[in-house]
Amino acid sequence: MFDRFLPKEYNFFGLLEKQADYAVEAAKIFKEAVVTGSMSEETLNKMQEVEHQGDDVTHSILDQLDKTFITPIDREDIHALAKEMDDITDMLCTISSRMRIYKISKVDKHLVEFGSIIEESVLGVLCAIKGLRDLKNVKTILKACVEVNRLENAGDKKRDEALVELFETEKDPIAIIKWKEIYQEAETVLDICEDVTNIVESILVKNA
Amino acid sequence: MFDRFLPKEYNFFGLLEKQADYAVEAAKIFKEAVVTGSMSEETLNKMQEVEHQGDDVTHSILDQLDKTFITPIDREDIHALAKEMDDITDMLCTISSRMRIYKISKVDKHLVEFGSIIEESVLGVLCAIKGLRDLKNVKTILKACVEVNRLENAGDKKRDEALVELFETEKDPIAIIKWKEIYQEAETVLDICEDVTNIVESILVKNA
């Protein structure tokens, strides 16, 4: 009888984890492509598929947020997490698409390293998000956050190194235009991962 | 006597509609310019005039938000709508200004198509915003939102097509720099339109 007064059981943690899973899948597809040395049309299609699935989960989260007053953690944190994790997958999809558009046929060592750093970072995001459900292993969560932060710094360095080499060795301005954008976008993925873990850390502080 | 306890009559809906009207005006000016084939100084001046008028409305909305506790829809939604709609007009003004700075004297078919897609999308935004006032025609609002979403996807495709052709056919790197920026900014207008309708959809869900 009073059921209607009880909050519906919205599964925010499950949905956030699902988003993180898709981000990990996108990072794995990206890494494999750069290790292989090129972005095939088939791989890009797979990436876009993952991106669409991630979009659906994002919409579910935002929709459920709008339908309930009661959330397990601050609603603006859920909103921000959903948006940022969507951005991770989106950005990986954008880079993959640019690689096709620019007909990048040979991937350089910097992008291969970015592939690994990004995968590690997104795995850190997944770990931090999984910890939110019960906040029992605060140490594990914090360790993941620190790691994502470290990887963002590593990515900054990598991008700077890559740009220095690009401007020193590449004489074709059109190639510079293409690679500059790809390196900068790769680094942006790591910035977004850090945004996610910053939100997670803030949730930890508020629930301490 | 109790007047002072009553909320002042702030006309948020009217102001938001005015912003949408200015965005439509900017989109029409932009479309006409690209159809004509170039951005004259006179046209740019008209665009900047509209942009300033839009700015004034944005400031009015934000100012009134700060002065009242009572809003007809969530205050953060009004804030976000005002900011995003301001961004539509701003971005159209930026592209127009860049066309002058880059001395773009001949507009290509891709930008002409962007002109049409953008106009349609901003008209969709206007329709969705107008529906907010009484939420009576939810179907009409939702139809506009779906349309704006469709146009954003169309814009993504258009930008990718335009970039592929640009990098395949243009051999002058300086021309690539100019056009790459213009195409990407044109697509950004459609992203912002979609941001507006996402907020409108969220308002619908919360008021369902």
Added chain:
Amino acid sequence: MFDRFLPKEYNFFGLLEKQADYAVEAAKIFKEAVVTGSMSEETLNKMQEVEHQGDDVTHSILDQLDKTFITPIDREDIHALAKEMDDITDMLCTISSRMRIYKISKVDKHLVEFGSIIEESVLGVLCAIKGLRDLKNVKTILKACVEVNRLENAGDKKRDEALVELFETEKDPIAIIKWKEIYQEAETVLDICEDVTNIVESILVKNA
């Protein structure tokens, strides 16, 4: 005995002023470098040092926000101010780093002027932030906000002028890529300063 119920004394105003101080320091380092004509490694190191110190203050503010319910001004305003002021210092550090990466060995008159405009604008930000503590000198605060707004417009004009000259006179596309980015980022610093003073103005209205 009731101490535990009293809000801890968090020093939000002091921390925000400290952030503004670091932004001023970054602006002064930047201006000196462009006046000197180049960004030495030593100067970049000094800039990065300031950026790290600014980061620490930002983290302190966000952390204290998460730990308290009671704030002297709206918590979302403190949050936004902290983020925007962090962005000022970050962006100045990014431009400085790019100047090294791009081996910019001779600074042009436009960047020198940007150096002055940015310094003036960040000093306006500091003045506005300092006024928040007691809101006694609303006129002084508003004057600073108007000035920061004026400088943002001046920066827009400067960037457009610089781009026109760049595309008219520079024939090396790689030099265009570098300088275009630097001018646009320099203008972005002024945008962020204006974002700060917009928040300050909004705080004034809410506390009027």
